[in-house]
Amino acid sequence: MRVVPRHRSQPLGAASSRGAERSGAGAAVAHAPAGFFLNPAAIIVVLLSIFPFVLSLGMTFTNWNLLYPGVAFRGLDNWARLFGDATFQRSVANTVFFTVVATAIEYVIGFALALLVLQIERGQRFFRLIFLIPMMISPAAVGYVVGRMLFSETQGPINDLLYRVGISPVPWTSNPAMAPWTIVIADVWQWTSFMFVLLLAGLQSLPHEPFEAARIDGASGWKLFAQITFPLMVPVSVTAVLIRSLELFKLIDLVRVMTGGGPGTATESVTLYVYDLALNRGDMGYGATVAYALLILVVLYALIYLALTRRAVANAT
């Protein structure tokens, strides 16, 4: 599975991870302790990443609870529970909504901003710096500043300004139909910057020749974008959308600060549900099961996404 386009590494010294061999690149002949370089990191990743994932999988088959002693094997009970759990199902639907809607909006705005920044001569650096800021802030603080303060229904400036132009107050976070959109707005505020940075770098790395050829043919404006720029940007776009959507599947901090998952379960995300199960009920077994359901969903999503985009990327490169 290849996600991100990258250059093939061209090994300088040929060696195997099992031990040192004679390296034969050019005149360089030396013992190449390849394992010396890679093994420490590999061991740490196995201990601190692979092992926790495996242990969590094991926990899904138990009734492990931090609040009660003793652990018993429960087979697939936890997994069966998912099918009757309305909160879980709602949290999956919400998470998919956040992911699809926010990624799409961030991609469109980020792309537009990147194209616009390249068209101006003065002040490019100024806008690049400003647009980078939101990404540097912790989502918890964004949830507070954007979500709680600006969209405060009684004391926030947004409703106040709307009131001044004659629009009645909007129930940004208290209305179950509105609240998911308010979460999306806060996420777009923060992460459009990421799309902007990635797509701008992509635009700057495009070859010049196709553009010059198209210009000689008289193409400009929208035609130039649709026929040259966009097709060339497909690989970067595929990567940017994948990274951002994978991050959105993990969404918790914004939701926790802005709505706590409410009203009711209108904005509950899967990760927030796991957090609640673990912290408030100590229910490790079922919490791990919900988390694993998310993991399976994310892996399936990534595989389908890559399969669907493979041809588009291949055509572009």
Added chain:
Amino acid sequence: MAKRLKRNLPYIPLAIWAVVVLFPLYWMTITSFKRPIDINRGVSYLPWVDFTPSLQAWRDLRDGAVPVVGPLINSFVAASISSVVAVALGALAGYGLSRFAYRWGPWRNDDIAFWFISQRMLPPAAAILAFMVMFKYLHLLDSVAGLTIAYTGFNLPFAIWIMRDFFAALPRELEESSLVEGASWPQTFWQVALPLALPGLAATAILLFIFSWNEYLFASLLAFEKAKTMPVTIAGMATSIGIRWWLMSALAIVSMAPTIALGLLLERYIVRGLTTGAVK
């Protein structure tokens, strides 16, 4: 005339988005200079016009009205140690992956690098509960040491990913001549490659520092009381009813000032780190 208008047209949407980005920060800043009475009196926008700025919130913060020093230290220690350790190990692995041909069963270098980075793509919720259980038995729950360990594991895959790219871009001639002169690979790495990669190392460390400084999920479940970090402190206070807006705003400014400053000062390096692998 029309041409000039057309040339300046892009500034309009760019300026609008700049306002969208900056307004919340402006709002937070002026709120930190409001007193409770200014806020209860209604929505006010301009200091000295709508309301008289006051240093009350900042004095309260200084006097310990909300815990800020402890969480700042916890955030700093966990974020800085974990990023330095991750970059050190990541530089070794990244160098290895860019200079040697590895085989793990059917896996080659590209597969191994992808295996590393895929650890960062999976939802951490599935790993975090195992960390809670492990840390409970190791007595690492609610300790900065535990959080630092968790963040090191969290940061390492990304460090490897970026460092591999940095080393791949370095010229090999110097290393080859060092090897010809009889230096060992570790010596060559230490004396020749590492000094050249130092800017990349620093950029990676800063990026990882920002990630860890802002991280919420791990911190909220592994470091909930004594070892609380800034994001957990903010989230805890922002979810309560009757938020003290003025104090919370001052707190939020303190939490985001370091990373915004790093971001603005080191924009070029941060962008390079973020786009590694995604853009050729």
